[in-house]
Amino acid sequence: MFGRATSLRFRTTLLVIAAIVLVLGTATLAIDIRVDNEVAQRADTNLLERAQALADIYNSQTQASTQALPSYWIPSFLADDGTVYFQIDCGGRRVVSSSQAALLAWPALQPAQSMAFVDMADRQGTALRAIALRFSANANAPHGVGDTNADVASALGAPECVLGLAVDRSEVVDFQQSMDRIEFGAVVLGFLAVAVLTPLLVTRSLHPLSGLARAMETIGPDTPSMRLADTRIRELVPLITHFNEVLSRMEEGLLRERQFASSAAHELRTPLSELRTAIEVEMRYPSGRDVNELLADIGEIGQNMERMVTALLLLTRVEAGIERLALQRVDVSALTKTLIGRHRLRLQERSLKLAAQIDAQVTWMADPTLLDVVLGNLLGNAIAYAPAGSTIQLQCTASGWFVSNPAPDLTAEDVARMQQRFWRKGKEAGVHTGLGLSLAASAARAQSLRMELVLHEGNLLARVLVRFS
Template sequence: MTGPHRALTRLPFRVRLAAAFSGLFLLSGAALLAFVVLLARYGTAQQVEGIEAQRLDGPDERPWTGASPAPPAYGGFGRTGEVGPGPRHGDDGLALRKVDTTVRAVQEAALDQMLLWSGIGLVVMALLAGLTGWWLAGRALRPVAAVTDTARRISDLNLDERLALTGPDDELHRLADTFDTMLDRLQRAFDSQRRFVTNASHELRTPLAAQRTSIEVGLADPLPGHLTEVRDDLLSTNRDAEHLIAALLLLARSDRGVEEPEPVELAGITEAVAAGLASEAEEHDVALRTLVRGPLRLPGDPVLLRHLVTNLLRNALQYNRPEGRVEVTLDGRTLTVANTGRPVDPDRVGDLFEPFRRLGQDRVGATGHGLGLSIVRSIATAHGAAVRARPGPDGGLTVTVTFT
């Protein structure tokens, strides 16, 4: 039962509704046909019992009914259909049996023909009912299809679009109004987020820049040894705060999507980023290898795509081991970054793409905030790409970004 039921639940709602129309009509028609056949069989049986046969020749002429115990004489039929002389007295029982057999055969033939043609008519009408149900379901679900198409088309760039469904105040009209109300709330939320990102880029970066300048100027050399260490700690903390704010702003920007896509050469970006991180790889004693097979031009935001490649490579360098390796491959529309390191639990791979999630502190690079892969996933989603990650055979992680 589980298999057919699961197969039925996977069918579109319109198909299931049309099949329900056909099935309901078929069941009700079959019940009605069975009722008619039973009544017809009972009625014809009663009529056969009431049939009278009369003896048309001889002086002892009297009526006989099928229920009479004595077999009467009756008229016969000639080849031309005229009433002929009745049978002899000794042939009465045989003649009556022939009449009874003939009547029953005619009755069965009539019922069989009625059942056959009624069944054919029932199947044809069930198909017509299914087609009618398909058409009615399409008309009834047309507002739902409009809601679905609008939901697929609307993004944060055109949240001002509304269904504005017209017609009677029924369940579908209230559903469309609820959807429009939800879009109003989403538009206000996205507008508030855009204002926050715009203001935060200035309100947060400016004080940190002023703080860094004050530290560098106020604690300039020459300083006592203990103050030099304090200055370095303050500058490191300030630098980490700036990096965190920049990463959060980048994550918020990528979540908004690509507003004005332009042709981007991903192969050139990949090679440039790998070349820029070569010195950092040497510093951490990690071998960085790059393999680019042919150019790849795709529509997108060049700044965001550069951050995508940079975060992938920097994450592969930081979460690595001494004398490890990072392999970058761009083959067709697939970008793959694999590294070595500690074994990663397959059940926890999905957590790496959540903000501020890190699996251990065994990194050879600088400290981070657990936003690298979150930014990668957000930028990939903004460009319609799919991101997958799996543990490497020698430890570490293999991250694949496939562009459509």
């Protein structure tokens, strides 16, 4: 048992929202990491510039005076920066230091390192960003400002110094957190916008499907010829095309079913009337005939009806492409004789003469049931509409089968329309071919036989020609 149907609108909305949130969240996270790194790098660059400036000030002071700097000395450009710690060690001796700087865990430089950055905190818990910078102190010989090459400094006889500078990094942290809040707020606003707009947009996008569903509701058995209108929406073009193809096949199948039912009803009407008449006459006016003979006549009528229904059903399935004919060799000579015997009583009733020329052992590649329909209908039509007391010509050869009967009331235009279903020349004329010739023509085409009707010197000639042996 199937569960509750899932809404396509809901599924599409959910997938779109999930995809946008995932992409937006990933992009925001990447941007946040990039911004934090950029801010941290700029803060470190600024800290490095301050440390180099402090080293340059130290060298300038020692060059101008031989006295050591006081321990409480603080550069003026660092005085307004809040919490600041710094110290300078030269030749293993501390030459200047801010208050409580010695209590901090300054980063240790490796011999090959010229600088190092580290995060630390003081006793008050203030978050600090510190740098340790190696530089050459001023000696009697001049040196480049900010030169950190230890080998050059040693060659000039200048002592090597290490400067430590730590500043409050709360502003940097606050700025990073502020950016995080802004980015998180942007993600939340984006999510809300997506959650509100996506259902509306999806509903708008799926509107053609709703129109398509309404159009499909109007199509039914009562309107088999209706089709869905074309659309410019690329995704719906294959759906509409295939649906219209299915409708066309359904209409063809419905028409075939209706035609089969109509044909069966029309063709069975005469034998059913004969069967009912025979039974009613025998019941009201007993003829004294042998029961077996009477039942044989009734059985013959039943066999005729069975052959007709079988042929109609087979022809309908072949024309629909549901079934393919399995052609076999059919003894046309024997079939023709059987048909003559089947219509012998009718020939006697209408005082018709049959001049038959049947070649021996004439065989065609055909379907026995459908070939019986073709030849039987042509012979039956000739017997039904030939003037009483006239002569019917019949010829059976390996190349074709021919039957000719006088038809004084027919014209060339009538013959051209005789293969139409239920064609009637006129109410007074009484010329009515019913389904016989139309059905015979369809059965002939199914077997690749060529059936022709020709009016020649007042005679209607029906011929069936073999296209292959």
